[in-house]
Amino acid sequence: xxxxxxxxxxxxxxxxxxxxxxxxxxxxxxxxxxxxxxxxxxxxxxxxxxxxxxxxxxxxxxxxxxxxxxxxxxxxxxxxxxxxxxxxxxxxxxxxxxxxxxxxxxxxxxxxxxxxxxxxxxxxxxxxxxxxxxxxxxxxxxxxxxxxxxxxxxxxxxxxxxxxxxxxxxxxxxxxxxxxxxxxxxxxxxxxxxxxxxxxxxxxxxxxxxxxxxxxxxxxxxxxxxxxxxxx
Amino acid sequence: xxxxxxxxxxxxxxxxxxxxxxxxxxxxxxxxxxxxxxxxxxxxxxxxxxxxxxxxxxxxxxxxxxxxxxxxxxxxxxxxxxxxxxxxxxxxxxxxxxxxxxxxxxxxxxxxxxxxxxxxxxxxxxxxxxxxxxxxxxxxxxxxxxxxxxxxxxxxxxxxxxxxxxxxxxxxxxxxxxxxxxxxxxxxxxxxxxxxxxxxxxxxxxxxxxxxxxxxxxxxxxxxxxxxxxxx
DNA sequence: CGTGCCCTTGAAGATCTTCAAACGCAGTGG
DNA sequence: CCACTGCGTTTGAAGATCTTCAAGGGCACG
Numbered sequence: 001x002x003x004x005x006x007x008x009x010x011x012x013x014x015x016x017x018x019x020x021x022x023x024x025x026x027x028x029x030x031x032x033x034x035x036x037x038x039x040x041x042x043x044x045x046x047x048x049x050x051x052x053x054x055x056x057x058x059x060x061x062x063x064x065x066x067x068x069x070x071x072x073x074x075x076x077x078x079x080x081x082x083x084x085x086x087x088x089x090x091x092x093x094x095x096x097x098x099x100x101x102x103x104x105x106x107x108x109x110x111x112x113x114x115x116x117x118x119x120x121x122x123x124x125x126x127x128x129x130x131x132x133x134x135x136x137x138x139x140x141x142x143x144x145x146x147x148x149x150x151x152x153x154x155x156x157x158x159x160x161x162x163x164x165x166x167x168x169x170x171x172x173x174x175x176x177x178x179x180x181x182x183x184x185x186x187x188x189x190x191x192x193x194x195x196x197x198x199x200x201x202x203x204x205x206x207x208x209x210x211x212x213x214x215x216x217x218x219x220x221x222x223x224x225x226x227x228x229x230x231x232x
Numbered sequence: 233x234x235x236x237x238x239x240x241x242x243x244x245x246x247x248x249x250x251x252x253x254x255x256x257x258x259x260x261x262x263x264x265x266x267x268x269x270x271x272x273x274x275x276x277x278x279x280x281x282x283x284x285x286x287x288x289x290x291x292x293x294x295x296x297x298x299x300x301x302x303x304x305x306x307x308x309x310x311x312x313x314x315x316x317x318x319x320x321x322x323x324x325x326x327x328x329x330x331x332x333x334x335x336x337x338x339x340x341x342x343x344x345x346x347x348x349x350x351x352x353x354x355x356x357x358x359x360x361x362x363x364x365x366x367x368x369x370x371x372x373x374x375x376x377x378x379x380x381x382x383x384x385x386x387x388x389x390x391x392x393x394x395x396x397x398x399x400x401x402x403x404x405x406x407x408x409x410x411x412x413x414x415x416x417x418x419x420x421x422x423x424x425x426x427x428x429x430x431x432x433x434x435x436x437x438x439x440x441x442x443x444x445x446x447x448x449x450x451x452x453x454x455x456x457x458x459x460x461x462x463x464x
Numbered sequence: 465c466g467t468g469c470c471c472t473t474g475a476a477g478a479t480c481t482t483c484a485a486a487c488g489c490a491g492t493g494g
Numbered sequence: 495c496c497a498c499t500g501c502g503t504t505t506g507a508a509g510a511t512c513t514t515c516a517a518g519g520g521c522a523c524g
Binding site: 180181182192193196197200210213 | 469470471472473
C-alpha cells in the first residue's frame with residue numbers, strides 16, 4: 001500500500017470529513033488493484049460491486065445495448081470514485097467500467113464497506129452527496145441529448161473534458177487523454193463518422209487541432225458559442 | 233393531517249425501516265400541501281429544496297432547456313417521493329416538478345429533514361438506495377435515447393407507464409393518467425408530431441386506442457416486440 | 465515491411481423535424 | 495341553443511440532419 005494512500009482517501013468525495021484516524025482505518029481495509037488498458041473493472045451484471053477509488057489511470061463508465069452498441073456515461077480519472085453508490089445501496093452495478101489508460105485503484109468490497117459505514121455514518125451522507133452530483137450531471141446530459149444537435153453536444157463534451165482533464169498549454173487547452181472518435185461518439189450519442197466530420201470542420205476553421213493523437217482546443221470560446229447555439 | 237399519514241410514511245421508500253414510533257415522529261414534523269393541476273412544486277433554481285411525499289395526484293419531474301424546450305425525466309404518483317436526495321445532499325434541486333393532476337403532498341423542509349436524519353441515520357441509507365435506483369433508471373433511459381429509434385423509445389415509455397400507472401381492464405391495459413402527445417414527446421426525446429404519427433399507425437394496426445383522452449394498450453406484447461426491435 | 469487500427473471522405477438514403485393547414489372537442493358566453 | 499374560441503390532435507409535404515455503407519489513407523507497432 002502506498003504511503004500517500006490515507007491522504008488520497010481523505011481527499012476523496014466518498015470519505016470527505018472523516019478524521020485522520022478514521023481515514024487511516026479506512027485505508028487499511030482497502031486492497032489495491034492494478035489494471036491494464038482495456039481491463040474491465042466492473043460489469044453491469046456484477047451483483048456485488050465494490051467501491052473503487054482511482055489512484056492513477058483513467059476509466060470509462062458505460063452501458064452496453066442489447067445489439068452491442070455502447071454508451072459512455074462518464075470518464076473518470078485519478079481521485080474519482082465509482083461503484084460506491086451501488087455498493088452502499090445494495091443493488092447491482094448500474095454500469096460497466098473499463099480502463100482507457102492503465103492505472104491502479106483502492107478497492108473496498110461490499111462487506112467491508114458496510115462495516116465502515118456502520119462505524120462512520122458520514123460515509124452514507126457523502127454517498128448521497130455523490131449520487132446527487134452524478135444525478136445532476138446525467139440529467140443535464142439527458143436534456144442535451146434530447147434537445148440539442150450533434151455539434152452542440154460534441155462541443156459541450158469537449159468543454160467538459162477540458163474542465164476535468166484539460167492542461168493549459170501555449171496555443172490553447174490540451175485534452176491530455178486518449179480519446180478515439182469512437183469514444184467521443186459514444187459520449188455524445190452519435191456515430192464516429194459524424195464526430196470525425198465535425199472535428200474536421202472545426203479543425204479547418206482553426207478551432208482545434210489533433211496533436212499526436214490528443215486534441216488541442218485552440219478556441220474554447222468558439223466551442224462555447226457552438227454549445228450554446230449562439231451561431232458558431 | 234391525515235390519520236393514515238403515518239402509514240404512508242412508513243411505506244415510503246424514504247422512511248422504510250423506521251420504527252412505528254419514529255414514523256409518527258417523522259409524520260408530525262411534516263406539513264401538508266395541496267396543489268392544483270399545473271402547479272409548480274419545485275423549481276430548478278430552488279436552492280433549498282424540500283422533501284415531498286406524494287399522497288395523491290401526479291407530477292412530472294423535468295428540466296427546461298435555454299430555448300424553452302422541456303424534457304420530462306419522470307412521472308410520479310401517490311406514494312412516490314422527490315426532492316429528498318437534493319435536500320439531503322445540500323445542493324440545489326436538479327429538476328423542476330409540476331403537477332399534471334391536482335393532489336396533495338407531505339413536505340419536510342430541509343432543516344427539518346436534517347434533524348430527522350441526525351436522529352434516524354437509516355434515512356441517509358434509504359436516500360442512497362433511492363438515488364441508486366433513480367440512477368439505474370435514468371442511465372438506462374440515457375442509453376435508450378442514445379441508441380434506439382423513436383418508435384422503440386415510445387413503446388418503452390408506454391410500457392413503463394403501464395407498469396406504474398396501468399389498470400387492467402377488459403380489452404387491455406388502460407393508462408389512467410392525462411398524457412398529451414406533447415408530454416410523451418418530451419419523455420422520449422422527439423416531437424409531438426412524430427408521437428402522433430406513431431400512435432396513429434399503432435392505432436390502425438390495433439395495438440392501442442384512445443378512449444376519452446386515455447390510452448388503452450390492446451397488445452402490450454406487440455409493443456414489447458417493437459421496444460426490443462424484434463421486428464414489430 | 466506488412467498488418468491492424470483509427471481516421472477521413474464521398475455518396476446515398478433513412479429518419480425525423482419543421483411548417484402549414486385543418487379537424488374535433490370542450491368549455492364559454494351571447 | 496348555438497356560435498365562438500382555444501387547445502390538443504392529425505396529416506401532408508418539404509427538407510434538414512444524421513446514419514450507413516464503401517473505399518481509401520496514414521500511422522504505429524510488431
